[in-house]
Amino acid sequence: MTHIAIIGGGIAGLATAFYLQKKSGETGTPIDYTLIESETRLGGKIVTEIADDFVVEGGADSFLTMKPGGVQLCRDLGLEDRLIPTNDHKRNVFVLRKGKLIPFPGGYRLTVPTEFIPFALSPLISPLGKLRMGLDLIIPPRKETGDESLASFIRRRLGEEALDKIAGPIMAGIYTADPERLSMQSAFPQFSAMERQHGSLIKAMQRAKKMRPPSGGNSKPPAMFTSLQGGMKELVDTLTNRLEGELCLGCRVASLSAQSPGFEITLDTGGQPITADAVILAVPAYVAANLMESVDAQLTEALKKIRHVSTANISLGYRRADVADQHDFNGFGFMVPKSENRQILACTWSSTKFDYRASADDILMRVFVGGDGKEHLVDLSDEELLKLAQAEIADIMGVTAPPVLHRVFRWINGNPQYDVGHLDRVSEIEKLAGKISGLHFTGSAFRGIGIPDCITSAQSTADQVLENC
Ligand SMILES: Cc1cc2nc3c(=O)[nH]c(=O)nc-3n(C[C@H](O)[C@H](O)[C@H](O)COP(=O)(O)OP(=O)(O)OC[C@H]3O[C@@H](n4cnc5c(N)ncnc54)[C@H](O)[C@@H]3O)c2cc1C
Structure with missing residues (x-):
């Protein structure tokens, strides 16, 4: 044997x-x-703590449905009935701009505008920034075939503002990576392929949209992310x-x-x-x-x-009544561009994103810190991290009520860098x-x-x- x-x-x-x-x-x-x-x-980087009525994720909180491995394993384990989708009817995502939370315009797929109206109306990108993004339609594709960084790719095709406000926080954010170092070939090969095949990301996205079969009847596309009722x-x-x-x-x-x-x-x-x-x-x-x-x-x-870098996250639980007049939590959370010079990277409004994360009377959110260039913050004590998270949340969201629950998780050298x-x-x-x-x-x-x-x-x-x- x-x-x-x-x-x-x-x-x-x-x-x-x-x-x-x-x-x-x-x-x-x-x-x-x-x-x-x-x-x-x-479980490694999957750790869930159940505290009172809160389901607190210390690591991964969900997984992509588009890639088959996760859903397949759940099926093989007989867990299909326990899968829960993201609450897509509340799927607003915000980006911090000059201290204000601006909704991420509809019609974007990760970074590239696919619909003209929400893109043209969004205050997230300046008029000049929008014009620069539009140049993607005429800029010739890159001739070299080797790898390049996410920053180099986005700067080349869509400009500096798209890099700072969208690609940095959203795309590099998934990898807790510095966009200047993150490999396009490893992390987003589909975008390089779009450039090669269509000469333009916008054209490629528009073509893909046209090719998509019309959604028949009442059938909704599956949520992009799923989790389990009792947590990961x-x-x-x-x-x-x-x-x-x-x-x-x-x-x-x-x-x-x-x-x-x-x-x-x-x-x-x-x-x-x-x-x-x-x-x-x-x-x-x-x-x-x-x-x-x-x-x-x-x-x-x-x-x-x-390389691996370190991050930490701080979950904060509130009584809904204590924060109801401070914020509406109508979305999945927000991301913070580098140019905002904040201490935090992002914040997930966990109890809006998924059901079963807090009771109907409570709110749960999670604040992320650390990563490439900000790893020193992970060395702060739990009390200091809690204070930092609360101060940022008060400033950005206006939430000043004291949390009824807090949990700090650190991932020392926990994030591999591609x-x-x-x-x-x-x-x-x-x-x-x-x-x-x-x-x-x-x-x-x-x-x-x-x-x-x-x-x-x-x-x-x-x-x-x-x-x-
Ligand atoms: C905060 C955070 C949020 C994330 N969110 C998501 C998400 O929402 N969705 C998603 O898909 N992914 C997410 N990820 C990424 C994903 O969770 C991880 O990539 C994945 O769980 C890693 O699994 P792994 O088994 O490769 O490594 P690990 O989970 O790191 O497992 C490695 C194991 O090896 C053990 N080990 C180490 N050294 C030794 C030794 N000498 N002897 C014996 N054992 C040892 C460790 O204790 C650990 O249990 C997130 C990651 C983090 C850190």
Whole structure:
């Protein structure tokens, strides 16, 4: 029987274990596995805390429905009935401009205007900025084929203002990244492809809109994001309950050595090393780099090149009656462009975005800080972060009532950065790993940070491992 060690019990490690188990059962391939997690809980960057009537997300709060991995896993776990959509009838998103919250104009798909009227009427972009965005229609496509940064791409096609007010907070915001460093090829390859194929983003979007089949009858398109009624933790708990392999919690892998064949894994809790025929590393790249030190120096160096940055978020719960005359919370929240020089990056109005996040009498929101260039804020104490969040919310939203609940979550080196050239670095890592029989990498550091990406990567890792059994 082939024994597989999975290091890391975030969604990538858990989903790998689940699909290894499922697919080995389906193909009759005899395997067993040990999943090793350094924390005493599973889920990694998925953590939900239920406090009073609040469902507080410390990490991911939802996932994209457009990418199949997340919804597929929920289906495989029988969780389909527990999925909840975003409340799209309240889908306003705001962008801070000169201290005021301006609605993000309808008809935008991420960055590019697809409908003329809301774009022309929006006060978010100045008239000159709008004219500059319109030049996208005549600016020739880039001749070079290599990677470039999000900032370079948007500046070139749509201008500086679109970069500051839209692409920076919204597109780079998804990656908690500096747009000057974020790789177009890794993060938004579809936009580069649009430029290549249509010569203009606006033309490409308009064509795509025309090609879309008319929505028949009363059928609404599915919400772009979904979550689970009891919070994202429900996914982790259900997944964990279905795992039949050995789960080693509170066990940090201290070192890994290649035994040709197989591997030996030493835990910092001591005891006998764990031996395995194959090892799947589902940990941040810098952890993988440390563990590779005694296996392959080149691989260690390649893994070290993937940067990670730190962020924190502060959830604030209020009695609705205390804030009702201060703000209407009519939307999913707001984003903050760099040029506003604020301490916070964004704020989600969680109890508007999803049902089941607070009772009808309460409001829940979440404020984000840190990221590239602002990591020092993550070092503030909980009290200081709470004060900072409250001060910003008072200034921007006029909410001065004291919260009845607050929770602070920190993600130290928790956000992998897909810098320009990322895909080449990942290919190099995969090439080097391919030379060591039984060694696999999966998870958010490589080919997609979103939960569906991590699950899809877990599925293909499971396939690769089983192919070699
Ligand atoms: C604040 C925040 C909000 C987010 N929001 C969303 C969202 O709404 N939607 C979305 O799709 N994505 C979101 N993401 C991204 C997504 O949550 C992550 O990319 C994904 O959960 C990462 O999963 P993973 O398994 O690759 O890594 P992780 O979750 O980091 O798991 C790695 C695991 O390895 C363990 N580990 C580390 N070192 C060792 C060791 N030496 N030995 C054993 N175990 C070890 C860690 O404890 C951890 O549990 C968000 C991320 C953050 C930080």
